[in-house]
Structures are given as structure tokens and as C-alpha cells.
Amino acid sequence: MSYYQTSFYGLLALCAGLLASQPTRRNELKKQADSRKVVTRVDKHPEASWYKVYALVMGADWIQGPYLYSLYRDEHGLSERQVSTLFASGFLSGAVSAYFVGAVADKHGRKGVCMIFCLLYAMSCFLTIIPVVPLLYLGRISGGISTSILFSVFDSWMVTNFRELKLVENGCDLSRTYATTSIINSLSAIVSGIVSEWLVSMTGTKKAPFLLSAGLLWWALQLIWAHWLENFGTKNTESSSTSEKSSRLMATLKKPSILALGFASTMFEGSMYLFVFFWTPTMKSVQKSAGELPYGYIFSSFMASSMAAALIFNIIMQKRPFKYSRLLIGILLAADFCFVKLAGPKTEDATFWLFCLFEACVGMYWPCTGYLKGQLVEDDVRAKVYGILRIPLNIFVVVSLFLAGGSNHFTMVFSACSILLTASFGAVWVASLKESMP
Numbered sequence: 114m115s116y117y118q119t120s121f122y123g124l125l126a127l128c129a130g131l132l133a134s135q136p137t138r139r140n141e142l143k144k145q146a147d148s149r150k151v152v153t154r155v156d157k158h159p160e161a162s163w164y165k166v167y168a169l170v171m172g173a174d175w176i177q178g179p180y181l182y183s184l185y186r187d188e189h190g191l192s193e194r195q196v197s198t199l200f201a202s203g204f205l206s207g208a209v210s211a212y213f214v215g216a217v218a219d220k221h222g223r224k225g226v227c228m229i230f231c232l233l234y235a236m237s238c239f240l241t242i243i244p245v246v247p248l249l250y251l252g253r254i255s256g257g258i259s260t261s262i263l264f265s266v267f268d269s270w271m272v273t274n275f276r277e278l279k280l281v282e283n284g285c286d287l288s289r290t291y292a293t294t295s296i297i298n299s300l301s302a303i304v305s306g307i308v309s310e311w312l313v314s315m316t317g318t319k320k321a322p323f324l325l326s327a328g329l330l331w332w333a334l335q336l337i338w339a340h341w342l343e344n345f346g347t348k349n350t351e352s353s354s355t356s357e358k359s360s361r362l363m364a365t366l367k368k369p370s371i372l373a374l375g376f377a378s379t380m381f382e383g384s385m386y387l388f389v390f391f392w393t394p395t396m397k398s399v400q401k402s403a404g405e406l407p408y409g410y411i412f413s414s415f416m417a418s419s420m421a422a423a424l425i426f427n428i429i430m431q432k433r434p435f436k437y438s439r440l441l442i443g444i445l446l447a448a449d450f451c452f453v454k455l456a457g458p459k460t461e462d463a464t465f466w467l468f469c470l471f472e473a474c475v476g477m478y479w480p481c482t483g484y485l486k487g488q489l490v491e492d493d494v495r496a497k498v499y500g501i502l503r504i505p506l507n508i509f510v511v512v513s514l515f516l517a518g519g520s521n522h523f524t525m526v527f528s529a530c531s532i533l534l535t536a537s538f539g540a541v542w543v544a545s546l547k548e549s550m551p
Contacts, residue, residue, distance in 0.1 A: 206257030215500030219346025422476030
């Protein structure tokens, strides 16, 4: 068994141990002295439909990821420049559509927009496997719009649904919901990586994962249609004028806590996207072991690290020993440390574990920022705000990729990421001093 296989199985064992120690809804209800609800093993979890849909849509996203670049280059025969332009068009379409996606969802219903996401992303999958350049661009544009919906409207629906159904009275906890969502995301990534590799080996084409992705999206569409309740962001629509709604939106965006959170999200998630582009050439540059690197096990180790961190988050924050804003500062500092070390001289083993540590930061980052936004942003403008916060992120990634040039410039990229993460840590710290943050 190779070093990377041993590391992966060790991380899985850690996850299994942490999973056995997780706080549960059943235990929470037992602690509520005034709760008369007796939970049995056959009781359906009130958030089960959310978890099922999220697992499917994230699985659909992850399963195509490892083969998108190679499909463009190897099977479609596109040049490096064409592939870069295709990726950039996806991020740009996400930036342009972010605000409008949120506005439509808040006004006309988030459930409906999530259903549109399933259809739009499935269309992107079908267009991606057709080797016609204009259709490939259309596929990337629809994929960019879909990504905006996935990372803004789905969250907005979940938080509003949590509050409208008063799920806290049913033993649920928004912090625990976000942590479980992060765990499901990591599991989906691991399973999707294995399944996509098997599909490609069985069919002999990199188009197969995209077809399966479309099938998963159709399944998610059926679950949303059957089990989700519609919710909106426009409260008191009849009595609120357009200027009043705009003023509420601007008031939210001007809050120091929201500005700092938006800046930190752009820097951290931007660094995360750049990590996705550059981890492979970085590992190749420091490789000392013989033979081809087992990228499947390395990637799975990253996802297992992320899942372990989300499980730890769930255990620690169950008792709220410190504020979520303080935890976010710690996450940003740890991520900063990773990039500082990655930008300097390093060994193969050190590089691998620094990447695992950064993925652990990612595993804690998602539930931490999700909870913070859930507490700081009002339901009536939630999807709009979430969408607007993604605009600078998409622009940041596009500009960074163009400035970075080739994949050999990872040292310069990691140095820039460390500087930007230091700035984001400072922004969150200052905002927490000016305004009370959860």
C-alpha cells in the first residue's frame, strides 16, 4: 500500500471516529425539558429533503469536474487558449448573472429557481459533450449561471425554510445543518470521484460523467418539486415600495460585518478556486516518489480532510465556546499559514499535508460563513445579497487566472493568496470590533 493510500485510509478512520461522536437532533430534543416530542428511529428528519437534494446537486457538480479540462483538450481537441477562455466565460457569466439570479429568486420564489437550476445545469452538461465551439461557450455560460444559483439560492431557501418552519423547536440547529451540509459535500466529492473514474474506464469516453450528472439533476428536480415548500424574500410586498426594498438591500450591504464577510469570502473562495487549478502542477514539481502520482487518492485525501474538519466543527460549535466570527478569523489565519509555506521551499510530503490542512480550513469555512450569513442577512433580501457577494469572487478568479498565465507560476499565485488572506483576516477582525458579530 502506497503512502497516499495509507494517508487516505487513515483520514477515513479519523472521520469514522468523529462521526460516532456527532451531536444529533435526537440528543438535542432529549435536552429540551419542555419538549414533548418523542423521536424514534423511524421518524423522518425534518431536513431530510434538503440533504437529499443537496447531495444530488453537489454530486452532479463534482462528478464532471475532474474531466472537464481533459474533455476539452483530449476529446474535443481545443487549444490551451480556447480552454482558458471557456473557463473564463463561465466565471464571467456567473458574475454578471449573480445579482439578477438573487433578485428573481427573492421575488418569484426560490424553489422555482432551484428547479430552473436543475434544467439549466443539465443543459450545460449536454452542450459540453458536443464538440462545436459556439455550443461549448453556451454550455459554459449556462454553467456559470447555474453555479450562481447553486451557491446563493439553495442556501437562501434552506435558511428561510429553517426559520419559517421553526425547526429549532424540532431539535434542529442551523449551525449543525450547515456542518452536515459540508460533510455531505465532501462525501459527494469522494463518491463522485470514484464513480466518474469507473465510468470513464468502462465507457472509454470522458463524456459519460456529464450524462450521469444530467441524470442526477433530473432526480434532484423531482425531489424539489415533490417535497420542497416555496419561500420568498419579499416580505410585505404590497406595502413596501421599490425604494424601501432598495434601501433595505443597501443598508444590509453597507454593514461593516457584511462588507468584511464579503471581502473574506472573495479572498478565501478565490484562493480555493486557484488551489483547484494549481495543486496538480505543484505536486508534480515536488514529486520525489517513483511513478505516476495517485491523483485519485490525493484528491480523496483532500476531501476526507475537509469532511473531518466539518465533523470537528459540529462537535466544537455545539457548545458555542466562542463566536463564529472568531472561528472565521482562525480559519483565515490557518489558510494564510498554508499558502505562506506553499510559496517557499517544500518537500513532497509537506506539500501534501499543507494541502490537506487547507482543505480542512475549507471544511470549517463553509458552515462557519454559512451560519454567519444566515444570522446577519435578512430573509427578504437574502438571495440578492448572497448573489451580490459572489460577483467580486468571479471577477477575482478571472483576473487571477489571466495574470497568473501558465500553471508553472503557482509560487507567485500562492504568495498573492497569502497576502490577500492576511488582509481578509484584518478586515474581519476590525469589523468584529466595530459591530457585534455572532
